[in-house]
Amino acid sequence: MATVELTFSALPAHVRTARLVATAIARRTGVEESLLDEVRLAVGEACSRAVEAHRAHCPGEPIRIELRDDSGRFEVTVSDQAPSDEIHQEQPLDLGMLSDSFMTGFGLAVISGLADDVEVFPSPKGTDIRMSWPASNGIPTP
Amino acid sequence: MATVELTFSALPAHVRTARLVATAIARRTGVEESLLDEVRLAVGEACSRAVEAHRAHCPGEPIRIELRDDSGRFEVTVSDQAPSDEIHQEQPLDLGMLSDSFMTGFGLAVISGLADDVEVFPSPKGTDIRMSWPASNGIPTP
């Protein structure tokens, strides 16, 4: 069972709540202080991506984020319910191609650059992004 | 739909996460700074109560907290799945009667003393505690 699960409607303000929760739990799970910035940013990116996808495809559906600290690693999974139709950016950056709304390419680039380990599972029913970082303790006993 | 929903396993450490989330969302929803302490404490009490009840009755089941900011008030509902068998404390305090483990009586007394508005719905399938505070804004647009 996921240790903590957060479900929120597809609004940018909630991405901040998700960042706050992820950072707090990461800290408690014993993720190194120097990695907390990366956790905050990567989780924020994954949630922003999900919010944008929902706003385009299914604004009424909630987004889910699962945070687990029971495996010796701090593991976060962000799940959206928007059909995956991403154009994976393989070619080098071309300014003209970039829109200034949310850019999936940048988002995923940031996540891959920051998470210690990332897996993306796109499917017609939605995308799961799973990220994890080393953690020194699970739930500590008081 | 609840704006944000947090689900967590019945561990004391997660009560802190719930407090953190409730305080952050209350602040953003425009609950007055002077009330944030009360939000933090009341939500913490309701979650502690739920954690204790689950540990006694159903340690494997998760606890749910819903936070809504769409009604002009900040509303929090904490739901447990433990059968309600509370002895409602009606008589004055008697030291001898009090155990030093979690005291339902104190917990509910604190919640009632702090939340602007509280409703408790006990049932054989679990208890819902709903609390709310005045809030000056819903989700603000950026």
Place this chain on the structure above:
Amino acid sequence: MDLKLDHHNEDRLTIVEVEGEIDVYTAPRLRELLIDLVNKGNFHLLVNMEKVDFLDSTGLGVLVGGLKRVRAHDGSLELVCTQERILKIFRITGLTKVFGIYASVDEAKEAHGKDK
């Protein structure tokens, strides 16, 4: 913000310094300390709450539990607290009538001196 605990003896009083959050997560550590002190024969406890920034009903429970234990030995458990946010919790739960609450360690020591 975690819980820090410390204690030392002054005259016949054992002063317990508490700093941080006493909640469902940390209260067990305070309970252990109080039990340990009583087991070692310290029956007059003064808990300094001035550096406590959060107290919930689990924490109240531990304090009441400590009080029951020392009373069994004709002892006392009193508090130092001037923080309004913390006092409020004692007031809401009616515990201001149960605990001696002082504005400073010195004030508590003085009252204690007179008692005995």
Place this chain on the structure above:
Amino acid sequence: MDLKLDHHNEDRLTIVEVEGEIDVYTAPRLRELLIDLVNKGNFHLLVNMEKVDFLDSTGLGVLVGGLKRVRAHDGSLELVCTQERILKIFRITGLTKVFGIYASVDEAKEAHGKDK
């Protein structure tokens, strides 16, 4: 931590001071400001990121969008940034090659003076 925006002109440069978090929630405000500045004929923008404590890809998107707009007028959009945590994000996304990034407003002004 919210987003604070300010701007003023120095010589031919419009300096945009940004403080706080540029994220999916606040980035739309920065986008509006940049569009507004360009519409009013300010084509040489220098965005001071020294007080930004958080930047995500939505923020990057807004900066790239601003760059596209000023370029359409033969303008420039450059950055002041020395914070490693923010620079890292530009590096990861390859945007250090797209933006001129300076260590201070003065350094940027000097480089600009030479250009033209």
